[in-house]
Every structure is written in C-alpha cells, then in structure tokens.
Amino acid sequence: MHKQAKVWIVDDDSSIRWVLERTLNQAGIDNETFSDGDQLLQRMVLESPDVIISDIRMPGTDGLELLARISKSHPQLPVIITTAHSDLDSAVASYQQGAFEYLPKPFDLDEVVAITERALAQVKEHGLEAPQTDQLPQTEIIGEAPAMQEVFRAIGRLAHSNITVLINGESGTGKELVAHALHKHSPRAASPFIALNMAAIPRELMESELFGHEKGAFTGANARRQGRFEQADGGTLFLDEIGDMPAETQTRLLRVLADGEFYRVGGATPTKVDVRIIAATHQDLEELVRSGEFREDLFHRLNVIRIHIPKLSERRQDIPRLMQHFFQRAADELGGDPKVLLPETEQFLSHLDWPGNVRQLENTCRWITVMASGREVHLTDLPPELNKDAGPVAEDSEADWRVLLRNWARNELVQGKNHILEQATPEFERVMIETALQHSHGRKRDAAELLGWGRNTLTRKMKDLQM
Numbered sequence: 433m434h435k436q437a438k439v440w441i442v443d444d445d446s447s448i449r450w451v452l453e454r455t456l457n458q459a460g461i462d463n464e465t466f467s468d469g470d471q472l473l474q475r476m477v478l479e480s481p482d483v484i485i486s487d488i489r490m491p492g493t494d495g496l497e498l499l500a501r502i503s504k505s506h507p508q509l510p511v512i513i514t515t516a517h518s519d520l521d522s523a524v525a526s527y528q529q530g531a532f533e534y535l536p537k538p539f540d541l542d543e544v545v546a547i548t549e550r551a552l553a554q555v556k557e558h559g560l561e562a563p564q565t566d567q568l569p570q571t572e573i574i575g576e577a578p579a580m581q582e583v584f585r586a587i588g589r590l591a592h593s594n595i596t597v598l599i600n601g602e603s604g605t606g607k608e609l610v611a612h613a614l615h616k617h618s619p620r621a622a623s624p625f626i627a628l629n630m631a632a633i634p635r636e637l638m639e640s641e642l643f644g645h646e647k648g649a650f651t652g653a654n655a656r657r658q659g660r661f662e663q664a665d666g667g668t669l670f671l672d673e674i675g676d677m678p679a680e681t682q683t684r685l686l687r688v689l690a691d692g693e694f695y696r697v698g699g700a701t702p703t704k705v706d707v708r709i710i711a712a713t714h715q716d717l718e719e720l721v722r723s724g725e726f727r728e729d730l731f732h733r734l735n736v737i738r739i740h741i742p743k744l745s746e747r748r749q750d751i752p753r754l755m756q757h758f759f760q761r762a763a764d765e766l767g768g769d770p771k772v773l774l775p776e777t778e779q780f781l782s783h784l785d786w787p788g789n790v791r792q793l794e795n796t797c798r799w800i801t802v803m804a805s806g807r808e809v810h811l812t813d814l815p816p817e818l819n820k821d822a823g824p825v826a827e828d829s830e831a832d833w834r835v836l837l838r839n840w841a842r843n844e845l846v847q848g849k850n851h852i853l854e855q856a857t858p859e860f861e862r863v864m865i866e867t868a869l870q871h872s873h874g875r876k877r878d879a880a881e882l883l884g885w886g887r888n889t890l891t892r893k894m895k896d897l898q899m
C-alpha cells in the first residue's frame with residue numbers, strides 16, 4: 433500500500449475512468465477520477481495529488497495543455513499521458529512537455545500499474561524539469577500498430593538527447609525516416625541532417641566521402657572537398673547500412689567518435705566536429721562482431737540505444753493507412769484524385785508478406801496510380817507480379833481467392849444487388865485470360881491451350897469481353 437499517495441485520473445470517457453479506477457484500487461493505489469481537466473485544475477488550487485494520469489483529447493483543457501500548466505506550477509509532479517489517438521507528434525509533445533510516461537490505448541493494465549508505481553516511487557527522489565514547449569515540426573510516420581507505438585515512444589523519450597542510436601530493421605522498413613524524426617525532434621533540429629549509405633559508396637571513395645580530402649590527396653582530387661562529417665557539423669550524421677563499412681573505415685570512425693576530430697584524406701591538421709551519429713543496419717551486427725567482420729569496440733560505441741523497426745508483415749493493420757497516404761502522395765505528384773482500395777483489394781494486400789516492406793508498398797501505390805484506370809482499385813488492377821514478388825500469402829489462408837470471392841458476393845448481396853454472376857463471371861474469365869496470355873507471351877493459340885479452350889472460343893470470349 434502507498435501511504436496516502438494519491439493518483440488523480442482525468443478522462444472524459446467514463447468507461448476508461450472506471451477501468452483505471454478499478455485497476456488502481458486492485459493494486460492498492462488510492463485514486464480519484466475527474467471527467468475534465470478544468471475540474472482537476474480547480475481542485476489543484478487547494479491540494480495536489482502525487483501522480484496524474486491524463487487523457488490527451490478532452491473537451492475544455494486538453495491533456496497537453498494540462499500537462500504544460502502543471503509542469504509550470506508543479507514541476508515535481510509526474511503526469512502520465514494516455515491517448516487513443518496515438519501518433520508520433522502527440523507522443524513527442526507529451527515527452528517534450530515533461531510527461532513522465534506516454535501510454536497509447538488500449539493499454540496493458542499491468543503496465544499502467546507498473547508505470548504508476550514507478551511514478552510514485554520517484555516523486556520524492558527527484559522532480560521532473562519543466563522544459564519549454566518547442567514548435568513541433570511535422571514528421572509523417574504512420575504507425576498505429578503496437579510495434580510502431582514502441583518506436584514512437586522511443587523517439588519521444590530521446591527527444592531531448594544527443595545520444596548515439598542504432599536502428600535495426602529490414603530494408604525499406606523506414607529506418608531513415610525514423611533517423612530523420614530523431615533528428616527533427618532533437619536539440620540539433622536546426623542543423624543539418626546528412627544521410628549516407630555505406631552500401632552505396634565504392635570502398636575506395638568511402639574515406640574521402642566521410643572525411644573529405646585536401647587538394648592533390650590523390651589523382652583527380654583537384655580541389656579540397658568537405659566530407660560528410662564536416663557537412664553534418666552541429667547536426668546529425670546518419671550512417672545507413674553500417675554493417676557494410678570496410679574494416680579500415682571502421683577504425684577511423686572509431687577514432688573520430690573517441691576524439692571528436694579527424695584528418696581529411698591527405699591532410700595534416702585535424703578538423704574538429706560536433707556530430708551526433710545515428711547508424712542503421714538490416715544485418716545482425718552481433719553476428720558480424722562474432723565473425724570478426726565488425727569491430728567490437730565500434731559496435732559498443734554505436735549500440736548505446738537501440739531501436740528496432742518491425743517488418744511490415746508484423747504490422748499489417750497499418751497497411752491500409754499507409755496505402756492511403758501513398759495514394760495521396762502519388763496523386764499530389766502526378767495529378768488527379770487519390771485511388772481508393774475496394775475492401776477485397778485492401779484485404780488481399782493486407783495479407784501479403786511484403787518482403788520489400790514499406791518501400792515496396794509505396795512503389796506498388798505508384799504503379800497502381802499510373803496503371804489502374806478507375807478511381808477504385810480492383811483486384812485486377814494490381815501489378816501482375818505482386819503475388820510472386822510478395823511471397824506466399826499468409827498461412828491463415830484468409831487471402832485465399834475463394835474467401836475473397838465469397839466476401840465480395842456477400843457484400844454485393846448485402847447491398848441488395850442481384851444477377852451477380854453477370855458481373856462476376858466476366859471478371860473471372862478476364863483474369864484467367866489475361867493471366868494465360870501473359871504466361872504465353874501474348875500467343876493466343878498457346879493461351880487457349882493453357883485455359884483448356886479451343887482457339888475460337890478464346891477469340892470469341894475476348895471479343896465478348898472487349899479485351
């Protein structure tokens with residue numbers, strides 16, 4: 433039991449208040465609930481709790497405003513922010529304004545108790561500072577899946593620091609985007625963010641690319657050139673695919689990180705820089721250390737804070753929103769209205785494996801924007817290689833075409849349509865014919881054979897279908 437410690441809960445949703453109240457009661461934590469921020473602020477004129485748990489979106493004084501006011505008047509008082517509208521900006525804003533923790537809903541009740549206890553424990557030890565509120569730059573990272581919420585929390589927590597970060601994740605998962613967000617939400621936001629992909633630079637040019645060179649340092653070096661380290665001075669240097677860095681460059685990098693200075697290629701005087709390093713890799717760096725391909729000391733220097741970005745197939749629920757976002761972007765760039773996925777198309781796409789992750793999804797959206805004729809995207813509008821490239825469909829077989837077909841038929845009937853075979857059969861035949869023709873490289877005779885039709889039947893069907 434916490435002696436007289438009191439937690440105030442503020443949320444406009446009575447069911448959330450009820451759940452939190454019950455959970456804290458069961459944990460033996462004394463608490464009181466409020467349905468809006470103004471009520472709570474009025475009470476605070478006379479007394480104050482030990483910890484506050486507040487929702488963000490509420491009528492009247494919202495959670496962030498409440499947080500800002502309490503950070504000023506009671507800088508020692510931990511405020512835990514909860515929200516159903518979990519986006520990167522609210523996570524970052526919460527931490528920047530001094531929130532003790534940020535909890536996206538639906539929350540894990542054990543976690544609520546654990547965090548509240550942690551807040552109660554630290555109350556008297558050391559208070560929170562009341563940081564000033566910065567204008568937040570917009571960083572559009574989509575991610576409602578729990579695995580992405582973890583990433584947002586990490587970005588939020590690191591918002592005031594200059595610490596080295598190592599980002600792990602498959603190609604195309606958004607590592608560079610996250611690195612950029614870390615920079616934009618850091619004290620270095622006004623200075624440059626320089627990104628460099630180790631896998632894309634020829635070995636022999638790597639050192640000059642990173643550290644620059646003096647005039648005449650090697651054949652072709654006609655003038656002194658700044659390296660990326662100098663360009664990033666005061667800001668952030670993002671080293672992508674760090675696992676591909678050659679051994680000799682690793683040694684030099686380690687020295688720069690230790691000394692804060694380096695020599696340009698062919699140079700004799702050291703150059704001082706103040707650069708934050710964010711590194712990323714899709715490889716298992718520990719494994720590279722074990723096999724002797726990556727320096728262990730450099731690994732430890734980089735591996736201070738680690739952020740793991742999940743594969744797209746581990747956050748399937750984000751696929752529809754990501755696609756909407758990319759359709760909008762493609763429409764802005766290419767003109768016209770953004771495409772809209774039909775439910776069966778959305779369902780099909782959400783079940784693919786997406787080995788190329790978000791980048792593959794983005795490219796697919798561009799392809800569809802250019803190639804699909806109507807505004808609504810049908811299954812037949814998808815790039816033909818998608819099945820093959822996207823790997824096998826998920827094992828739960830929900831994306832089996834018969835299931836999709838059944839859903840489609842049900843949908844049509846629910847909407848009061850009839851004669852639905854008149855629509856479905858030609859679509860079915862069209863898909864079969866197109867696929868057979870692709871397979872036979874456009875040779876009708878072979879396509880007919882593949883389909884099990886006579887050549888004349890194929891010709892007639894194609895005419896009927898206006899293909």
Ligand SMILES: Nc1ncnc2c1ncn2[C@@H]1O[C@H](COP(=O)(O)OP(=O)(O)OP(=O)(O)O)[C@@H](O)[C@H]1O
Pocket residue numbers: 572573574575601602603604605606607608609610672714754757790791794
């Ligand atoms: N969560 C997201 N929300 C919106 N756009 C995203 C998201 N994740 C990735 N993207 C977009 O997908 C593309 C690929 O992302 P990014 O380049 O950051 O991946 P990466 O992991 O760094 O890839 P690689 O390892 O191949 O360099 C970019 O255009 C990026 O803007």
